[in-house]
Amino acid sequence: MRAGRTKRVIIATRIFGPEVSAASAILRIWAEEFRARGWQVTVLTAKPPKGALIDDPTGIEVRRAPVKRDKQLYVRGYLSYLSFDVPLAFRLLFARRADLYIVEPPPTTVAVVRVLAALKRSPYVVRAADYWTEAAELVTGNRFVIGTLRRVEAWGLRGARMLFAAHQPLIDRLRAVGIATPAVPIGFGADTTHFRYDDQPAPEPPVFVYGGTYSEWHGPGIFVDAMPAVLEQHPGARLVYYGNGEEREAMQARARELGIEASVEFNAPIPPAALSPILAGATASVASLAPVPPNDYALATKVYSSLAAGCPVIYAGRGPTVEFLNDSQHPHAGVAVAYDIVAVAAAMNAAAASPLPPKARAELAAWSAREYSLAAIAERVVSESLAIIGR
Structure with a gap:
């Protein structure tokens, strides 16, 4: 990478603001911290449900594409995931190369990013909050589905340069199933720009x-x-x-x-x-x-x-x-x-x-x-990312 050139990061995530979720808040704060450190930040995500009020962070390019949602208006289930992942592959292919790619699961999205990051000859990292395969076992007993998901998830995680893992117990579990990718337990926190105490009278009744x-x-x-x-x-x-x-x-x-x-x-x-x-x-x-x-x-x-x-x-x-x-x-x-x-x-x-x-x-x-502030976690993520592209 040439000295003095602005670094570029692309965040690939099916869920981002204004959708309400922990991932939305976390990735927004990560994007803002990258921008504050001088990176050029692009977020490739899905169009929110109709009527949602979009309030994108200043100085960050957010590109949204149509996606299939379930009856609760969530991007959930593998038809919904594929409706995001297939267009994502082309969006990444024709986007300008980034110095670093950050991807939010599901495993199919991670797999897409592995392929496209390899074509672009850039590293990618994963925000790993869960081990998806075992969570999927709660909703299906189909061994073919579970086996396929396990292989796709392992392949995507093994190709990453770093896993930003929720905590050490998750890293231990990934190690137990043979995923040895370098991982950092970054912990959790709250978006303290929004969640704070305002004096409110206690309700009666509770x-x-x-x-x-x-x-x-x-x-x-x-x-x-x-x-x-x-x-x-x-x-x-x-x-x-x-x-x-x-x-x-x-x-x-x-x-x-x-x-x-x-x-x-x-x-x-x-x-x-x-x-x-x-x-x-x-x-x-x-x-x-x-x-x-x-x-x-x-x-x-x-x-x-x-x-x-x-x-x-x-x-x-x-x-x-x-x-x-x-x-x-x-x-x-x-x-x-x-x-x-x-x-x-x-x-x-x-x-x-x-x-x-x-x-x-x-x-x-x-x-x-x-x-427990998400801002402190974002600072660590960006510092680790600088070290990754420096290597």
Whole structure:
């Protein structure tokens, strides 16, 4: 690379702002940090759902293409992925060569980037938040599908120059299945430009908020099952979901079956800036991961956004989220309980009986912003990327 030439990075991701997701926030902040360091940044992504308000970061070129979405308007499922991946191959082929390519899974997208990065003779890195093959085993028992996905995922990850992995347990799992690509555990955090504490009066009666995707993998229906026991002690309590996912209809049906549909609300995804004050005023946020083997090394990232807004967390499940809350050294971060209806209801009732006062919420948000900021992670990603292209 010639001295003094502006470095170029292309980020290939099916999901980017204004779509509401952890990946959208993370990749936007990465793009902004690359731009702040003098890189020319291009994002190749999908067109958002009709009516979405686009607010792209300044100085970053975002190119969007049509894509197939499911009935929840998500780019999810392999027909949707292919509707993004096939055009992506041509978009990369005819785009000016980048010094570095960054790719967000699924594995098919990673495989496309491996091929095109090789043709362009440039390195690529992967933002690795999960091991997709094991997550797919939760929704299909088809051995051909699982076997194909395992090979495609391994091939894509092995070709990368670096994996920016969510945490060390995921790296350990990848090593166990024979993926030896250099990896850095960069951790998780919150977008503290949007998630912060604004003094909000505590609701009466109590309100519990779930913000994010609700899929079979997340197992969010446990909070619906726990609500009858909460309502016995706290009549009028509400459980409010903001997000979307394939479990929505099943959870709505379960609420009707339990006769608590008036106490459980389902809302569409909302932007972080709108969700933050809701969390700031909630009794607690709730998060879960189903007790299945892939979740032994998965982390519920929504806990970081909640803490940054000054809202304590009730987590149901196992894995690194348990260790995070238990080892946080903060008395008000929240609690981790077993994925069990009785345990979840007890935690919700305890939170409702002793809501966190405003002063403690402000201190919790300040602590979270110091310790877990996506901006600090982005700085490390860009520094590692400079080292990669330097080699």
